[in-house]
Amino acid sequence: MFFYLEWDMDKKRILIVDDSPTVLAKLNDQLYRYSVVLAESGEEAIEILENPICGDLLFSNVFDLIITDLKMPGISGFEVAKYIREKNRVNKFTPVIMLTSENVTKDEARKHGCAAMIPKTNMQKIVGMVDILLNR
Numbered sequence: 001m002f003f004y005l006e007w008d009m010d011k012k013r014i015l016i017v018d019d020s021p022t023v024l025a026k027l028n029d030q031l032y033r034y035s036v037v038l039a040e041s042g043e044e045a046i047e048i049l050e051n052p053i054c055g056d057l058l059f060s061n062v063f064d065l066i067i068t069d070l071k072m073p074g075i076s077g078f079e080v081a082k083y084i085r086e087k088n089r090v091n092k093f094t095p096v097i098m099l100t101s102e103n104v105t106k107d108e109a110r111k112h113g114c115a116a117m118i119p120k121t122n123m124q125k126i127v128g129m130v131d132i133l134l135n136r
Contacts, residue, residue, distance in 0.1 A: 012134045015065075027067065034064075041073070045068065046080065066095070070098050081096045084096060097116045
């Protein structure tokens with residue numbers, strides 16, 4: 001189930017996708033300056049991206065940044081990034097940050113259309129990259 005948190009249309013919008021509730025909570029806390037939508041799977045992320053209406057909540061499915069975990073059950077982070085680049089016209093050029101606990105090369109990340117590949121344990125680097133990408 002996705003989570004809508006403090007949606008403020010004046011703030012930059014971020015979709016965060018991770019199967020770990022702990023990682024979602026940490027990122028949500030760290031990115032308090034932004035409007036955040038949390039998805040617990042790649043499937044939920046695609047549902048959010050395809051449908052501006054989710055449940056009883058009407059919100060824009062346009063995001064300024066998407067952060068996704070690489071390794072998730074079902075649809076992986078690379079598959080989410082591929083969907084965004086190939087099938088989602090609204091977010092086609094939205095930067096994607098890939099979070100990983102594995103050794104994945106930057107070339108592989110770029111091949112999948114990712115702006116950055118960051119270890120999911122490095123919150124400081126994640127927040128720094130978010131600030132760089134959203135304030136350039």
